[in-house]
Amino acid sequence: MKSTSKADFEVAVVGGGPSGSTAALVLARxxxxxxxxxxxxxxRDKACGDVIGPKAVRILETLGVSRPADAIDLSDVAIVGPSGAAIRLPSEAGLDYSGIGWSCPRTSFDAHLLQAAVTNGACVRTARVEKIGSDSRRFELRLSDGTEVTSDYLIGADGSNSSTATQLDLVDSASLLLGFAARSYVTGKVELPTISLWNSDKRRLFPGYGWAFPSFGGRLNLGVGVGVGSNRKLGAAATKQVPIYAEMLYRTGIIEKPPTLGPLLGGWIKMGSSGTKAALGNALLVGDAAGFVNPLQGEGIAQAIASGKAAAEVILAGYGRPAKQYQNWIDDNLAPYQRAASVLHRLALQSPALASVATSVLFAKPLESVIASTWGIFWNDLADGAGRISGAGSARTLLKMLNYVDLLSNRYAPRP
Ligand SMILES: Cc1cc2nc3c(=O)[nH]c(=O)nc-3n(C[C@H](O)[C@H](O)[C@H](O)COP(=O)(O)OP(=O)(O)OC[C@H]3O[C@@H](n4cnc5c(N)ncnc54)[C@H](O)[C@@H]3O)c2cc1C
Structure with missing residues (x-):
């Protein structure tokens, strides 16, 4: 990949994952x-379920980014409940999202996207950004290779533990809604990409889920994610659950052979835009750095790509006040769902018993077709662009109701 010794840029992007690469691609183009x-x-590898969701696929198509060679198409998904009952979530194209997602190892997906940015003229440097300084007009980045980069604008795309966000004082760690997830690859196949919800004991929903997604070359990406609120000490639970979950998949006949797990790779997930201010002056946070991950199912690549593109467009528009314009874009496009899904996530954390009862209702046979279409749209954050497809109306109603609950709970929450 192209490297540069030139130290002065209009925009410096910290992090070359999906959010940073997309921003760089749009800017460079x-x-x-x-x-x-x-x-x-x-x-480089990255802990992930490797699912590039339907919104992400659509944005990449509009940006002219090709499908990576080792991506495979995914459509319907099976959700398995605590009782073993399963529901099939249908996949159908909406107004602003594709009818399919991709499963693609992050090693190749992220390199593919970064290469697209380079092909369009972006420069790349391999070094850790150690210190970010700024005067009123420019940013000064000190890198681990001893060099300095200066820029007019800064995009923080450095993931869930973003040091850009910390250095710019944009994070309140006590308010974060965190998850930890770990995955491994195993040889095997599943009939449909599978997500499993289960109870840790008879009356308490495990606050997270397990997944087994088909991957290139006859492998499965198999993992577990748990919600931990802002308590990082609870994250290790996910890693411990992966072998237990793998065994359960075999025992319940979802996979045919006893799985032999490869190395485990885990990572933090910062969800629901919690505890993070996404923009300040000429500095914009995108993707996981801003905590845009879906609080219900852990998807973050679509939001990373969408926010990277939006941040680039706001800078290119030359408003002079990119933070305000970018925050407006977030408020219009990401915030309503982030708020609604955070209400449900926090409820499941606070009342696992209630969550367990609610989950069993979701698998009630007589309601299956209504629930499946609404669920598929709502929890994948597709309601706004779903047009008139089945389940879209009820998903939008749910979105509105939960935003109302969020508004009321903020208004009447006891003040510290
Ligand atoms: C186990 C797991 C499973 C997941 N499964 C899915 C899934 O199936 N589908 C989905 O959509 N999302 C999933 N997610 C979430 C998804 O991985 C993220 O939302 C996505 O990677 C966000 O992209 P990003 O570009 O914002 O950040 P990242 O992909 O995290 O990229 C950040 C980059 O910044 C670099 N960096 C960090 N600090 C510095 C520094 N100081 N200097 C220079 N570089 C730095 C890192 O090396 C990295 O390359 C999962 C997450 C986990 C942990």
């Missing part, structure tokens, strides 16, 4: 001088 700085040499 319009002629901006942009550098992506990532501490890892690409291709």
């Amino acid at each position: 319009s002629g901006a001088r942009v550098i992506v700085i990532d501490k890892a040499q690409f291709p």
Whole structure:
């Protein structure tokens, strides 16, 4: 990949994952001088279920990014409940999303997207950004290779533990809604991409879920994610659950052979835009750095790509006040769902017994077709762009109701 010794840029992007690469691609294509700085040499691995959701696929198509060679198409998904009952969530194209998602190992997906940015003219440097300074007009980034980069604008795309967000004082760690997830690859296949909800004891829903997604080359990406609120000490539970979950998949006949797990890789997930201010002056946070991950199912790549594109477009529009314009975009496009899904996530954390009862209702046979279509749209954050397809109306109603609950709970919450 192209490297540069030039230290002065219009835009410096910290992090070359999906959010940073998309921002760089859009900026570079319009002629901006942009550098992506990532501490890892690409291709690099990243803990993930490797599902590139339907919104992400659509945005990548509109940006002219091709499908990576080792991506496979995914459509319907099976959700298995605590009783073993399963529900099939249908996949259908909406107004702003594709009818399919991709399963693609992050090693190749992220390198593919970064390469697309480079092909469009972005520069890349492999180094850790150690210190970010700024005067009223420019940013000064000190890198681990001893060099400095200066820029007019800064995009923080450095993931859930973003040091850009910390250094710019944009994070309140006590208010974060965190999850930890770990995955492994195993040889095997499943009839449909499978997500399992289960109870840790008879009356308490395990606050998270397990997944087994088909992957390139006859493998499965198999993992577990748990919600931990803001308590990082609880994250280790996910790693411990992966072998238990793998065994359960075999015991319940979802996979045919006893799985032999490969190495486990885990990572933090910052959800629901919680505890993070996404923009300040000429600095914009995108993707996981801003905590845009879906609080219900852990998807973050679509939001990473969408926010990277939006941040780039706001800078290119030359408003002079990109933070305000970017925050408006977030308020219009991401915030309503992030708020609604956070209400449900926090409820499941606070009342696992209630969540357990509610989950069993979701698998009630007589309601199956209504629930499946609404669920597929709502929890994948597709309600706004779903047009008139089945389940869209009820998903939008649920979205509105939960936003109302959020509004009321903020208004009447006891003040510290
Ligand atoms: C186990 C697990 C499973 C998941 N499964 C899915 C899934 O199936 N589908 C989905 O959509 N989402 C999933 N997610 C979420 C998804 O991985 C993220 O939302 C997505 O990676 C966000 O992209 P990003 O570009 O914002 O950040 P990242 O992909 O995390 O990229 C950040 C980059 O910043 C670099 N960096 C960090 N600090 C510095 C620094 N100081 N200097 C320079 N570089 C730095 C890192 O090396 C990295 O390359 C999962 C997450 C986990 C942990």
